[in-house]
Amino acid sequence: MADRDKSGHRQRLRERFIAGEGKAYADEALLELLLSYAIPQKDVQGLARQLIATFGDLGGVLAADLETLCRFEGIKSNSAVLLKLAYWIRSYYQPTGAKQPPTLQPEDKQARLFVAPEQKPAPTAVKPQAKIPRPAAPRRGTEMFANAVLKESIELLPTLPDTDSLEEIREYLRGRLHFNAEQTRQRYANYIIRRMFPDGHADRGLRTFAQSFRNSQNLRDVAFYRFLKVEPLVVQVVEELLLPSLGNGRLNRDKIKSYLTVRFPSYRSVKDCAQAVVDALGAGGVARVDRVKIIFGYRDILLPAFAFVLHSEFPEPGMYDIGKLENNRAIFAMLWNPERLLPSLYELRNRGLISKVSEIDNLRQFTTKYSLDEVVERLTAG
Numbered sequence: 001m002a003d004r005d006k007s008g009h010r011q012r013l014r015e016r017f018i019a020g021e022g023k024a025y026a027d028e029a030l031l032e033l034l035l036s037y038a039i040p041q042k043d044v045q046g047l048a049r050q051l052i053a054t055f056g057d058l059g060g061v062l063a064a065d066l067e068t069l070c071r072f073e074g075i076k077s078n079s080a081v082l083l084k085l086a087y088w089i090r091s092y093y094q095p096t097g098a099k100q101p102p103t104l105q106p107e108d109k110q111a112r113l114f115v116a117p118e119q120k121p122a123p124t125a126v127k128p129q130a131k132i133p134r135p136a137a138p139r140r141g142t143e144m145f146a147n148a149v150l151k152e153s154i155e156l157l158p159t160l161p162d163t164d165s166l167e168e169i170r171e172y173l174r175g176r177l178h179f180n181a182e183q184t185r186q187r188y189a190n191y192i193i194r195r196m197f198p199d200g201h202a203d204r205g206l207r208t209f210a211q212s213f214r215n216s217q218n219l220r221d222v223a224f225y226r227f228l229k230v231e232p233l234v235v236q237v238v239e240e241l242l243l244p245s246l247g248n249g250r251l252n253r254d255k256i257k258s259y260l261t262v263r264f265p266s267y268r269s270v271k272d273c274a275q276a277v278v279d280a281l282g283a284g285g286v287a288r289v290d291r292v293k294i295i296f297g298y299r300d301i302l303l304p305a306f307a308f309v310l311h312s313e314f315p316e317p318g319m320y321d322i323g324k325l326e327n328n329r330a331i332f333a334m335l336w337n338p339e340r341l342l343p344s345l346y347e348l349r350n351r352g353l354i355s356k357v358s359e360i361d362n363l364r365q366f367t368t369k370y371s372l373d374e375v376v377e378r379l380t381a382g
Helices: 002-019 027-038 045-055 058-063 077-092 109-113 150-159 166-176 182-196 204-212 217-230 232-245 253-263 270-283 303-313 322-326 329-333 338-350 372-380
Strands: 250-252 293-295 319-321 356-360 363-367
Touching: 002 027, 027 045, 027 058, 027 077, 045 058, 045 182, 058 077, 058 182, 150 166, 150 182, 150 204, 150 217, 150 270, 166 182, 182 217, 204 217, 204 303, 204 372, 217 232, 217 270, 217 303, 217 329, 232 250, 232 253, 232 270, 232 329, 250 253, 253 270, 253 293, 303 329, 303 338, 303 372, 319 322, 322 338, 322 363, 338 356
Parallel strands: none
Antiparallel strands: 250 293, 319 363, 356 363
């Protein structure tokens, strides 16, 4: 009877996934379904729950290295390889099916499992292509999250070791986070890595920026921006709750909890998620928060942070429509004063950080000339 129950449960998981039911796409349900193919004779629900609790979300589980995964009871090499295969496919193939070049660094243990075919060197020396950030893998399921950990991220970013290896940075964070439980430090380290380095490597641009602008609103803005790109629920809260309340300049914190309760009525973590959203707004310096309310308004645009965000949203040097900047959801969610966007573009041009800004009749464009890493080098050089 127990075997039939387990078999029936696995079949229901598959049927719900095929039918497109919302709960079937929650992180835990997806991981349980994936594990059921690697471990067919065992109930893997508890294992999936333990892995999500340890690594924070499905992305954190897939990004973990083989050695770490195999430490869990029930995870053997076959299961770990299946998880790493899912990670590799998710990381290096876009939804259209176009193959993307790997960006994991050679010293990363994860990169050694699947090595991309070696390319022949070009016959003549050429300038290396700048790394173009891939968008973070979208969160499946409800997009809810229980912990922001943004304050800790901002405090630790300027102190990170000089390495592109996420494993080295993960170990560093585990040793520096001020929590007693090892499991909590491990989970929060994974939160920080997923949100601050969503492209699969600890990019030099953010690390250099953090060192030069530590303890400043510029760093808080940049960290909050990266947080938004991985946690789109915060963008939605800003759009649907904060922006309509700009005239009052304040919002009762209970409004966020009520909003989430209406959107996700069957989930018990609404209270934790509402607290995490408030924590992120406060840590990012986007709003002032107290026990009852959130106080906010449009903010001044700081040029270093603006240059970082601009070159993150438009990573390839080239010509872009100003309208795409003015209607950018992530930039809206920063609560930067929209009337200062165009003057800030001109100021970047005046400082030589972008090539030009053109407003001729209906043609409104700006032209960038640097990659993100290059513009950060110029910002930090003074």
